[in-house]
Each structure stands twice: as structure tokens, then as C-alpha cells.
Amino acid sequence: MSDSQRPGAVPRAAADFYKPENYQAEESVGYMMRRITTLVSQAVTSDMWEPGAPTFPQWAPLYKLHLGHATTVAELARECQLDTGAMTRLLDRLEAKGLCRRVRSLSDRRVVNIELTDEGRAAARQVPHVLCRVQNEALAGFSREEWEQLKGYLRRILDNTQALAVRGEKDESAS
Known part of the structure; x- marks a missing residue:
């Protein structure tokens, strides 16, 4: 929880590090975080690549x-922060690879449950091993203290961007 989200806290003023007159996208925090995510994704995918193996976007739901x-x-769409249409397409691919199956609920036909197959469970067990290996390689040269600081x-x-999102949702509902 950020200081501005704590009860009774005074919201902090926005920083003014970036200026339109000298803005360079490659130097923005957002660009660097997105680039890191993309490169980690590629490293995970290449680390685990074999025919039929899940791709990086398929690892999270698995x-x-x-x-x-x-x-x-x-539930899975919410957990993975995807809309249900995108989740359905992702599940289509996982199901085609034999990693999961969709099963209609017997108590409520509108509900579709998802079950991992044996192959899906085996792939899911590999996730922490691969992610730890790739992330530890990305953090080469950092001390434990630097890692905690980061x-x-x-x-x-x-926290700050979540507060921005909440504020944006409130602004949209007010209009």
C-alpha cells in the first residue's frame, strides 16, 4: 500500500522528471519496464521451446x-488481467496443445471450469524453475540489497500506477 493510499495520508505531488521538450521514450521507466518484460518473455520462450510447449503468455494461466x-x-481472465475473449483464445491454444480441458459445470451450465491435463500439470511445475533461472540471469551483478531496493x-x-488507474475509473464513472 502506498503512502497516498494509507488512511489519513496526504497525497504526494507528482514528480516532474520528464519534460516534453527533451522527452526520449527509450529513457522512460515505462519503456524500459516493457522492454524488460519483452526480453524476459523471449528468454523464457526460448529456454523452454520444444514443439507443443506453452509460450510465455500461456505460462501464467497454466x-x-x-x-x-x-x-x-x-476467474482465470481476472487473475491474468485479460478480457474473457482473449482468455478464450488463449485457452483454445492450450487445449489444442493438450494442456487443459474445459468442462461445463454440472450445477450451473453457464459456468465453464478449466482442468489441467497431466501434460498441463507437468508444464506448470516447470514454470517457477524457468522463471527463476531467467530472472536470476537478468539480475546478474546485483547484490541482495540492490535487489531488495529495486x-x-x-x-x-x-502503487502509484494503481492509484492512477483507480482515479481514472472514478473519472470515467462520474462522466
């Missing part, structure tokens, strides 16, 4: 299913 964080299409900075950026 792992969330494996951990029991979701059991339905709607996570703290990223949490602060996350």
Missing part, C-alpha cells in the same frame, strides 16, 4: 490453474 488461483474462464522501487511505481 501456473495459476496449477496453484488453484482460478478454476473458471472468468523491488521496493517497483512496488512504489506499481
Whole structure:
């Protein structure tokens, strides 16, 4: 929870690090975070590549299913921050690879449950191993203290951007 989200906290003023007259996208925090995510995705995909293996975008839903964080299409879409249409397409690909199956609920025919196959469970068990290996390689040269500091900075950026999103949602509902 950021300071501005704590009860009774005074919101902090926005920083003014970026100026339109000298803005360089490659130097923006957002650009660098997106680039890091893309490169980690590519490293994970190449690390695990074999015919029929899940791609990086398919790892998150597989792992969330494996951990029991979701059991339905709607829950999984929320957990993965995807719309249900995108989740349906992703599940189509996972199902085609034999990693999961959709099963209609017997108590409510509108609900579609998702189950991992044996192959899906085996793939999901590999997720933490691959992600740890790739992320540790990306953090080569960092001390434990620097790593903790970096996570703290990223949490602060996350808190700030979540507050922006909430504010945007409130603005949209007011209009």
C-alpha cells in the first residue's frame, strides 16, 4: 500500500522528471519496464521451446490453474488481467496443445471450469524453475540489497500506477 493510499495520508505531488521538450521514450521507466518484460518473455520462450510447449503468455494461466488461483474462464481472465475473449483464445491454444480441458459445470451450465491435463500439470511445475533461472540471469551483478531496493522501487511505481488507474475509473464513472 502506498503512502497516498494509507488512511489519513496526504497525497504526494507528482514528480516532474520528464519534460516534453527533451522527452526520449527509450529513457522512460515505462519503456524500459516493457522492454524488460519483452526480453524476459523471449528468454523464457526460448529456454523452454520444444514443439507443443506453452509460450510465455500461456505460462501464467497454466501456473495459476496449477496453484488453484482460478478454476473458471472468468476467474482465470481476472487473475491474468485479460478480457474473457482473449482468455478464450488463449485457452483454445492450450487445449489444442493438450494442456487443459474445459468442462461445463454440472450445477450451473453457464459456468465453464478449466482442468489441467497431466501434460498441463507437468508444464506448470516447470514454470517457477524457468522463471527463476531467467530472472536470476537478468539480475546478474546485483547484490541482495540492490535487489531488495529495486523491488521496493517497483512496488512504489506499481502503487502509484494503481492509484492512477483507480482515479481514472472514478473519472470515467462520474462522466
